[in-house]
Amino acid sequence: MLTAHNLSKAYGLSPILENITFSINAGDRVGLIGPNGSGKSTLMHLLTGQERPDRGSITLNPPNLRIGYLAQGFLPDENQTLGELLHQTVGDPDELEAELGELALALAQNPEQVDVQLAYDAVLQKLARADYGRIQPLLATFQLDHLDPDLPVRSLSGGQKTRLALVLILLDEPQLLLLDEPTNHLDIGMLE
Structure with missing residues (x-):
């Protein structure tokens, strides 16, 4: 379904993710655990296309894979019913x-x-x-x-x-x- 290959991301001179490689297949349940500031949310942003990696690639199979993403601090339009x-x-x-x-x-x-x-x-x-x-x-x-x-x-x-x-x-x-x-x-x- 999703393959990440050698993903790297830095903000300024601070590397957040370096050479991350993994795959998620249909039926997999994967947990990502780490301390605050270790890059978990950054990785989610890369996987959902909200940000681009500095290096590496993300492959979706199928290419139009529908990804549902629950971000921290979901902010709907609070004026809506x-x-x-x-x-x-x-x-x-x-x-x-x-x-x-x-x-x-x-x-x-x-x-x-x-x-x-x-x-x-x-x-x-x-x-x-x-x-x-x-x-x-x-x-x-x-x-x-x-x-x-x-x-x-x-x-x-x-x-x-x-x-x-x-x-x-x-x-x-x-x-x-x-x-x-x-x-x-x-x-x-x-x-x-």
Whole structure:
């Protein structure tokens, strides 16, 4: 699924990661443990494409591998309601179908446009996942199903925001899940 080969990253003159090589295969569960400042989050940023390595390479198989990433300090738009955030993540099937139609028209006019083909494929995948029936079971799994959809995200506790972030990530059906300190802000009951 993912192979990192000789990854190195420095900030200024301070090396953070040097010659890191590993692979993650389907079904693997990998834990990364180290003290604060040892480069764990930097490695996550490299794997998700948020940053580029100074040296080395990252290979995804398939190349369009869907990676779900729970970053430390998930910051949703706190002015949105819970329902708006869920709707934004899942997508509106009617809007997605309209967008797909526009992209199909653009492709028919110029089939060689790679960026339009990629956008078409992404919208097609999102449309396939735009199933509102998946939301309620996930909310229940993370003990968020009792919350009012009109509740502003800013009124959620830190633990509820972390659990909501996990729901949003899982709604995108990632093929690889990367979690950076996922137990931050969770209470004992949720950890168990």
